[in-house]
Amino acid sequence: MYVHIFNNTNHKFSEPFFDFIERNFDIREHLFLIVGDYSINEYRERENLVVLPNLKKEFGRFLKILKSSKKIFLHQLFFSLRILLFLNFQRKILEKTYWVLWGGDLYFYIQNRGNLAVRLKDFVRKRFIRNIRGIVTFVRGDYELVKQHYKTKANYYYAFYPNPVDYKYLDTLLETVNKDKGKIVVLVGNSADPSNKHIEVFEKLEKFKANGIKVICPLSYGGKVEYTEKLIREGSRIFGENFEPLTDFLKPEEYGKILKDVDVAVFNHDRQQGLGNILALLYIGKKVYIKSTVTTWKMFEEKGVKVFDTCNLGEENFESFFGMSDEDRKHNHEIIKSEFSEEKCVYYWKKLFED
Known part of the structure; x- marks a missing residue:
């Protein structure tokens, strides 16, 4: 099972992507996982859509999904410091995780450089990014920036989203x-x-x-x-x-x-x-x-x-x-x-x- 993880605030991009996968691939092989309260959006219910409104309370289910997956596609790196700390010790999960890079999640490291909390989170992000399987983006220059700042071993993969405006x-x-x-x-x-x-x-x-x-x-x-x-x-x-x-x-x-x-x-x-x-x-x-x-x-x-x-x-x-x-x-x-x-x-x- 390929697991696609989205934040609940990314409805504008997640729904067109779900439709794209359903149009072109065997939907039985894909699971869409939303982290956060997705009810704030108008969304279509799907048999393969799982919503975890409170990840802290449902972390056991979240972890079970990740462990049973074939590949994990993290659509934007939005995880909290606590989740990142935990995942950094889950080698088998990291080895099948692909970060689908959005832009803002890459440039996190230049925001509030003097902020101690941001620097701490970026330190934890570095270990996570260094040890994942792949980075997905169609802007090669963004991957080069990841390599430059995070010294990652992750492979580069070229792919892009279908345009929301067809x-x-x-x-x-x-x-x-x-x-x-x-x-x-x-x-x-x-x-x-x-x-x-x-x-x-x-x-x-x-x-x-x-x-x-x-x-x-x-x-x-x-x-x-x-x-x-x-x-x-x-x-x-x-x-x-x-x-x-x-x-x-x-x-x-x-x-x-x-x-x-x-x-x-x-x-x-x-x-x-x-x-x-x-x-x-x-x-x-x-x-x-x-x-x-x-x-x-x-x-x-x-x-x-x-x-x-x-x-x-x-x-x-x-x-x-x-x-x-x-x-x-x-x-x-x-x-x-x-x-x-x-x-x-x-x-x-x-x-x-x-x-």
Whole structure:
């Protein structure tokens, strides 16, 4: 049995992944394990879904599942210090554990470096990461960062998630035209997490107000209420009625319609983040800015995908900010269609399961 462990807060990504596994693999061989109170989300009940709302009280059952598994896929490294300490002494469990890296769980070590509790947890994480079987990510640079910081012996495995916004659905959207759009639409960031550095982007975009831009900001998850409210105030102050915060969690189909009307997307993260959004936007031929300093930049460069450098945004005039050749848009579409299709997704996960 392959066991997939998710945190209860990752509903946006876990449910599409469960559907993907059910569509393409023998579901009898897979168990989905949710740690935390999953009832806070609207989710589909499944025969192979186990929810452990209180891991402390149900630790015996949790351990029994891990011991009886063929392979363990930890989708984001979110375990508490206590759980990590225990697992560090479970050699047989570590030898069949694969960490499916998300980004924020990798960059934990650069957060609050002076915080004693964080440094202690990272010390324990190091032993765990050094002794697991594999690390799964499609951004090779992130694996190299893991090796550099954690000195791990874990093998590298290339695999990725199916995009929450289905590419075939995006194809149907491209056949429609929004005659009422009117303005140049700029998407800023992918969540309410402060790592998006939204306000820095707002300040650089302010000079384009006279060009009739509309700024859309997804803020439905990832940040604290105080930060979200601050962003909304600042965005409204700078762009007025041309600022639209997306504070409600949207279904993939609804979100796809919004992405379809985007002209330019700006991601200001200092680390790999927002890849689901980025891939969907590139697929539908949108101009995307990311920082040339993040691991994602090199990955796209190696695949021949044309992205633009957020670090240069302050130097852009409106024509250069908005402009992108039709050839580059089409080229990006073809690469994403080829490299990140569901067929390719199935291929790499199948290899991983059979390794």
